[in-house]
Amino acid sequence: MGDFLQYVEMDSFLHRLDPRTKFLFFIVMSILTSFVKTGVALLFLFIVFTAIWTAGHIGKYMVVLLKKVKVLLLFIFLLWLVLGAFRINEGPVIYRAAFSLFGSSHTLSLEWFDLYKGAVFAMRIFLMISAFYTVILSTNFSQIILGLRSWNVPYSVAFGIGLIFQIIPMIIKEFSTIMEAQSSRGLEVDKCGAIAKMKNYVIISLPLLFRVLGKGHSISLAMHYYKLNFKVKRTSYKMIKATYADAVFVGVTVLATAVTTALQLMFYIPL
Amino acid sequence: MSFHVENISYKYNAKSDFILKNVSFEIKEAQVTAIVGPSGCGKTTLVSILSDVIPTLMPAGELDGSFDAGDKVISVVSQSPENQLFGYGVEDAISFGIENMGLDNKEIVERVEYVLDLLNIQNLRKRSVATLSGGQRQAVCIASVLAMRPDILIMDEPVSSLDPNGKKMIQSVLKQLRVTGQSTVIVDNNLEWFADIVDHVIGLVDGEVVFDGDKNEFFSNFEIQERLGVTIPQEVEIYRELSKKVNGLNPFYTVEEAKGAIGRLIRTGEYAEKQMDFSVSEEILTAEGICKTFPDGFHALIDVDAGFRKGKIISIIGQNGSGKTTLVKTLNGLNKPTKGIVKYKGIETSGKSVAQISKDIILVFQHPEHMLFEENVYRELTFCARAQGIEFSEEEALEVLKRYELLDNKDDFPVNLSMGKKHLLTILSVLFSSAGVVILDEPTLGMDLYIKNMLEDIIRRLAEKGKTVIIISHEISLVFKISDEILVLNEGVKLAQGSKRELADRDDLFDQINIALPPVVLLSKYFGFTNICCDVDSFVREICGRMTKN
Incomplete structure (x- = not known):
């Protein structure tokens, strides 16, 4: 999917929300997922997220995100599994064996708790990423700038953030075109070993660097042509205004936060 | 009121050669001025000076001479609008420049409406820039700089990456601007697409002005066209080549004019057996x-x-x-x-x-x-x-x-x-x-x-x-x-x-x-050539051959 990591244009309630509402959602969810460590609470949060994605018609993009980050999630899951295997925990045991290494004895103990722990940490990371991605998918960079400006973020900062989201798709496209151009004239990037592949990526990075520098130059020229001066007070063509839908969404966010916190307190198992 | 470029010389650093040498010319108000010249002649540097990129953004070089820009607004449309447009939607992109000017919201709205109407692109206003065709994107780019009400609009090879539909769209936009009296400078070595819009031509070779005159003067000066390496409309090329062989040929710059001028030399109708392409290869x-x-x-x-x-x-x-x-x-x-x-x-x-x-x-x-x-x-x-x-x-x-x-x-x-x-x-x-x-x-x-x-x-x-x-x-x-x-x-x-x-x-x-x-094909068909000519040389040969038979 070529539109990964960028705004997807569609007409959904999520897209129509005030960008500030979505920023608030992202901030709250980031804080929430960084302290919630209970499976039931995270599962509840995942259900809330799924409902939001379904209502916002962005479910299929979240599946794409899941596919892209599956290796990372698997790594997190396995890491906690391996770390947990060297600690003896309470609860049902899947596998336990004692062995000796360099004269000292150790126990390898894999319990259901280790699986739970791995799943909780993987789920937290996924929810953190997906909260950010939910905002990116449904808020274009002009709205991001507008939203940040209305929170009195200096225009230079807001513009810089917006520019990053404008440039990311450009760089992804450039990289893909350079790969195609180089392979079209004989550079093997498909059927070769890992070392050759890495060497070829280095080769590709040079034209990419020049293209990115060229684009940076063009953008700085354009900023000059449009008389962009961060010292001058800027006005705005569009105004943003919160609506009833924003109030509902904020309500859902607050409610989901409250329930998640309650579930965290009720079902917390120290990890 | 016109704008004067006087004795501009420029080099990028003390050790390098001069890129521009004593360049002087006039940009006439409400006219379309073309700046042409071969690759490396200094066109891009000149645009940078006219648009104040040099010295504001690039202060390192040595600049002499003057350009009476004063507090005038000079806007540039580059050849790659995707690198110039800021904003996700068309309205965001168009309003970017005027928002930077600190105008009040009412004024911004009025100007956005004005340029959308002027360029006839109201239908694009709710679209995202990324979904526009090349021509539409360039039109939005022009709209965004026009909204700033520039005294001079500079366009740097604005159609170089556009398809024929895109070129037509920009041609129509330029014609519209001409009617409104916008002073425009087009920097492009391909005059083919804007020959009927341009009024005034400045030719640069090795950083020096070698031609400064009106369009007709330029199209009748074959030596300078070749020296500048300019792609000219095929009609002009036909005239150039034919006039070398036919004395007293009336000048022509369009297909219609060519029909009249060449029609006086030959009769229409078929003369030869149709040649078939028999060369068959695997x-x-x-x-x-x-x-x-x-x-x-x-x-x-x-x-x-x-x-x-x-x-x-x-x-x-x-x-x-x-x-x-x-x-x-x-x-x-x-x-x-x-x-x-x-x-x-x-x-x-x-x-x-x-x-x-x-x-x-x-x-x-x-x-x-x-x-x-x-x-x-x-x-x-x-x-x-x-x-x-x-x-x-x-x-x-x-x-x-x-x-x-x-x-x-x-x-x-x-x-x-x-x-x-x-x-x-x-x-x-x-x-x-x-x-x-x-x-x-x-x-x-x-x-x-x-x-x-x-x-x-x-x-x-x-x-x-x-x-x-x-x-x-x-x-x-x-x-x-x-x-x-x-x-x-x-x-x-x-x-x-x-x-x-x-x-x-x-x-x-x-x-x-x-x-x-292409004009040679249209004229071949108009004059009833059995074998349609596809390039200027064969067309001129055909005309000369028919003149001999006549």
Whole structure:
């Protein structure tokens, strides 16, 4: 999917929300997922997220995100599994064996708790990423700038953030075109070993660097042509205004936060 | 009120040579001024000075002379609107500049409405910039700078990457601006597309003004046209060549005027037996029933059958989105067809990597920056040979560099060459490849007439060596001049493939794809030539031959 990591244009309630509402959602969810460590609470949060994605018609993009980050999630899951295997925990045991290494004895103990722990940490990371991605998918960079400006973020900062989201798709496209151009004239990037592949990526990075520098130059020229001066007070063509839908969404966010916190307190198992 | 550029000299640093030398001219109010000249003549530097990029953003150089810009607003439209437009939506992009000026909201809204109406692009206002066609994007870019009410609007090769529809859109926008009295400067060495709009021409060679006069004066000065390497409208080229052989020929700059002027020299009607193209060679590359549907459901190619014969030059034409690039990317394996097969010398190419296919079918992309990465011109030239393990001698490589005037740049960093030379270099590198089929995507991008002539020479040499050359180009005059065959695509469907003369007879076809036939073809048909002329030389020969018979 070529539109990964960028705004997807569609007409959904999520897209129509005030960008500030979505920023608030992202901030709250980031804080929430960084302290919630209970499976039931995270599962509840995942259900809330799924409902939001379904209502916002962005479910299929979240599946794409899941596919892209599956290796990372698997790594997190396995890491906690391996770390947990060297600690003896309470609860049902899947596998336990004692062995000796360099004269000292150790126990390898894999319990259901280790699986739970791995799943909780993987789920937290996924929810953190997906909260950010939910905002990116449904808020274009002009709205991001507008939203940040209305929170009195200096225009230079807001513009810089917006520019990053404008440039990311450009760089992804450039990289893909350079790969195609180089392979079209004989550079093997498909059927070769890992070392050759890495060497070829280095080769590709040079034209990419020049293209990115060229684009940076063009953008700085354009900023000059449009008389962009961060010292001058800027006005705005569009105004943003919160609506009833924003109030509902904020309500859902607050409610989901409250329930998640309650579930965290009720079902917390120290990890 | 006009604007005066007086004695401007500039060099990028104390040690370098002057890029501009005592440049003086006048930009007349409410007129369209063209600044032309070969690659490296200083056009881009001049734009940077006029737009105050030099010295504001680039203060390091030495600038002498003056430009009475004062507090006037001078806006620039670059050749790549995607690098210039800030904002996700059309309205965001148009309002960006005026928001920077700190105008109140009411004024901003009025100006946005004004430019949307002026350029007749109200229908685009709710679209995102990313979904616009090249022409629409450039129109939005023009709107965004016009909203700032510039005293001078500078356009730097604004149509270089546009298809014929996009060019038409920008032509109409420029005509509209002319009516409103906007002072406009167009920097472009291709005068073909804006010849009827321009009033005043400034010619630069090696940083010096060598021509400063009105359009008619420029079009009647053949020596200066050639010296400046300007691509002129084919009608003017016909007049230039014909007037060398016919005394007292009335000047003409349009097809209609040409009909009158040439009509006085010859009678219309058929004279000769129709020549048929009997040269048949084997089809080295075939595409059979190619369909390509992208993941978003867009059908880029629909059941396309095409054959490409050995040693022939075949051009693929059509508007943007017609499937040209998708087809060539399918031929070289970059795109896997949803249905259908590609065969090279009768063997299917599926299962091979793109690099493996490149030994037989090589594709040169339209932007040379996507390809250049070697540390010097010599290594770049021989890249394909080294990547494909093809033997070559240093003598051979140096000979090629010499023939195409790159020998002096042999040790230069390729990225530092002019755009035209960079493009030429990427095309030259395929000379050392083993490929039997060479595909060139928009090969004339950034080239002045002088480099274009070299390109024609390269293409002809490739064909003479028995290589099949496939070209994607929006330059219809070049297509008819150089091709043996033309393949016409429209909305993913192949409408026709045949010899250029066969297709030149089919007005319906060109009406359908909204591409105008070149003037030589139109005039050949008007005068009833049995064998339609596809280039200026053959057309002039035909006219002279008929005059003798008369």
